[in-house]
Amino acid sequence: MTTGFKPVDFRHDDALTRVSWDAFECLIADHYRDLGYEVLHTGTGAGTNRTDGGIDLKLLREQEIIVIQCKHWNCWKVPHNDVHQLIGVMHTAGATSAIVITSGEFTNAAIEAAAKFRHIRLIDGKAVRAMLGPIAEPRMPHATIDGMPSWQNQARRPRPAKSNRTPLVAAAGAIATMAVALSMLYSYYIREIHEAQLAALRVTVARAAMQVVQARTTPASLPALASQKPMSSLNGHPAILHDVPVNKADIAAWEKQNAESMRILEKTTPPLP
Known part of the structure; x- marks a missing residue:
């Protein structure tokens, strides 16, 4: 924002x-x-100069040397400082007169300063429009800050667009994503644990049912036969010996009881989720 300047009383809106x-x-x-x-374009508008030295145009005709300072200001009034600056530049350049041209307005102090020097002329926005006449609309309207050449605006790189997401919104999104991931992981492990528990339960029930069937179907002669068999041992202790039926009738009864036990197991074991 330009500070210390006075806003114009009327802002033009045209080409x-x-x-x-x-x-x-x-x-x-x-x-x-x-x-x-003969016009010498010495200002920044010529495209090759980065500074104008207080002069944008130099007019030559016969014995005349006129220096011109252009102020394309539409928001702020041109102050008296620019008038005094051009007076000094005029003498340095050996000019016979000087002109300050603006597309806007001058301050009262600038007008009074120019009135004291008969070789200084001010042309304001109304006068320059009458002088130039109608002009064509630019293809790309140029929005400039008053007092800043267009080549400076072109040299500026546009800033990257800011994200509409605030840090709080971004953090909430990250937390929600993490919560969903943890929930899925928890469900997976709970399912695995539940399946392992059910499998262990089936094995336990099957072993218990088999022991019941063996107790009911083993003939009285089997213990004697089992006692005659050498007892296997594990670390000095008797190992478990699983007796099995020794004739067809016992085998049929054993299979029937075993099938019944498995049906009971299937009815009492809850299905996996």
Whole structure:
């Protein structure tokens, strides 16, 4: 924001307002060239200069040397400092007169300062529009900060767009994602544990049912036969010896009881989720 400047009383809204700073200088140069002046474009609007030294245009015709300072300002009034600066530049350049041209307005102090020097002329926005006449609308309207050449605006790189997501929203999204992942992981492990528990339960019930069937179907002669068999041992202790039926009738009874036990097991064991 430009500080210490006075806003204009009336802000124009037309094609001249929307042209760029360098285009404004070129319009002024073309106007005086049509009047028969040799125009030296020394300002930044020429495209090759980065500083103007207080002079944008120099007009030459016979014995005349006129220096011009262009101010494409539409928001702020041109102050008296610019008038005094051009007076000093005029003497340094050996000019016979000087002109300050603005597309906006001058402050009262600037007007009073110019009135004290008969070789200084001020041309404000109304006068320059009458001088140039109608101009074409620019293809791309140029929005400039008053007092800033267009080449400076072009040199600026656009800032990256900011994300609409605030840090709080981003953190909430990350927490929600983590919660979903943990929930899925928890469900997976719970299912695995539940299946392992059911499998162990089936084995336990099957062993118990088999022991019941063996107790009911083993004939009285089997213990004697089992006692005659050598007892296997594990670490010095008797190992478990599983007796099995020794004839067809016992085998049939054993299979029947075993099938019944398995049906009971299937009815009492809850299905996996």
